[in-house]
Amino acid sequence: MAPPNDSPTDHSQLAAATRLVTLGRPLRAEGAPVGPPIQLTSTFVGAGPIPDPHGHPGYGRPDNETVGLLESVLASLEGTADRPATATVFSSGMAAISAVLSDLPTGARVLSAHSAYNTTLELLTDLAARGRIELIRQDVSDTQACREALLSRAPVDLVWLESPTNPLLDIADIAAISSAAHQVGATVVVDNTFATALIQQPLTLGADVVVYSVTKFLSGHSDVLLGAVLTADDAVAQDISRHRRVHGAIAGPFEAWLALRGLRTLDVRLHRQQETAQRLAQWLDGHRAVRLVRYPGLPAHPGHETARRQMRGFGAMLAADLDADARTAEQAVRACRLWVPATSLGGVESLIERRRRIASEAEAVPEALLRFSVGIEAADDLIADLDAAFSVLD
Numbered sequence: 001m002a003p004p005n006d007s008p009t010d011h012s013q014l015a016a017a018t019r020l021v022t023l024g025r026p027l028r029a030e031g032a033p034v035g036p037p038i039q040l041t042s043t044f045v046g047a048g049p050i051p052d053p054h055g056h057p058g059y060g061r062p063d064n065e066t067v068g069l070l071e072s073v074l075a076s077l078e079g080t081a082d083r084p085a086t087a088t089v090f091s092s093g094m095a096a097i098s099a100v101l102s103d104l105p106t107g108a109r110v111l112s113a114h115s116a117y118n119t120t121l122e123l124l125t126d127l128a129a130r131g132r133i134e135l136i137r138q139d140v141s142d143t144q145a146c147r148e149a150l151l152s153r154a155p156v157d158l159v160w161l162e163s164p165t166n167p168l169l170d171i172a173d174i175a176a177i178s179s180a181a182h183q184v185g186a187t188v189v190v191d192n193t194f195a196t197a198l199i200q201q202p203l204t205l206g207a208d209v210v211v212y213s214v215t216k217f218l219s220g221h222s223d224v225l226l227g228a229v230l231t232a233d234d235a236v237a238q239d240i241s242r243h244r245r246v247h248g249a250i251a252g253p254f255e256a257w258l259a260l261r262g263l264r265t266l267d268v269r270l271h272r273q274q275e276t277a278q279r280l281a282q283w284l285d286g287h288r289a290v291r292l293v294r295y296p297g298l299p300a301h302p303g304h305e306t307a308r309r310q311m312r313g314f315g316a317m318l319a320a321d322l323d324a325d326a327r328t329a330e331q332a333v334r335a336c337r338l339w340v341p342a343t344s345l346g347g348v349e350s351l352i353e354r355r356r357r358i359a360s361e362a363e364a365v366p367e368a369l370l371r372f373s374v375g376i377e378a379a380d381d382l383i384a385d386l387d388a389a390f391s392v393l394d
């Protein structure tokens, strides 16, 4: 749904940081509210046909104005002037991911990373076990191996990428893999949750569909669960919107409003967060109890050059393999005072977690790997807190 906006500015000429603030607002008119009200209704007055020829929603499952405002801001971050994107917001990241995957034809061949967000892998494995898809697992940081898997075997229908991957922070060369995928007619989907559109734009790099857990950086305050699918392909966008209407996983208006409010500050949050992440990565790199720091901003990271090419900055997620057993690594987590021991990521508060505590986490993830989601606290405080907590590793 197009947002009402008669502000005098042509938004497409504005920087993303500005659009985050200006878009998704009520019509600018004397006496109008500056912030959007939350449209709390399940249904709408009307006796005419649904869908309504004038674009009125008719009912709350197909569409909601507050959800539409959030979609308009997300779409503006992802699209370009000549290839505008459409956003469809879902009730969680997994609902968005599931919408993309469940529209695949039976028997579709899907190439995905060895290690990626654990619940995405769980869903892919489930679909394969039930004979819905054929799953090919690949190390997505190995571009040559991906090219060979795509070009030398039976055609793949869908390539599922994350970059950086969760939680190993591997980097996939999105442009190179997309171009090989398109040679065999495959659709490329990128889960861009870790980077967000401010840091990386998969559609511009050649991908066809972008998915988000809006729960994370986009909302930014660990108070909401939401997801989104974005694409510049109108036919795909229509399928996804229809999927949401039929399967029913639309977001609640209050959640959409919270995300919209969070989005206003995405640019400032992310800049601060990734600046601290870089400092933290360097500090961890010099720590005696750390075996390996996984952060694409470190020149020694195997994906550093690719990340420099396809990202603006390196994001605010990092991981470290400790020289410790799982129990001791968990003691270090519990010893933190400022870092919150919790799963999830992308909020203003810094979170720390031993990933393998999650039963469904991939075996490729080391037992003593800690994942860090860097918040907006002062970097010195965050480092001092870890320094004290890591004394249990001596």
Ligand SMILES: *Cc1c(COP(=O)(O)O)cnc(C)c1O
Residues within 6 Å of the ligand: 092, 093, 094, 095, 117, 119, 120, 162, 166, 191, 193, 194, 212, 213, 214, 215, 216, 225, 226, 227
């Ligand atoms: C959290 C996450 C998801 C799932 O999103 P939910 O909003 O929790 O359903 C998907 N992909 C990545 C990379 C994530 O971090």
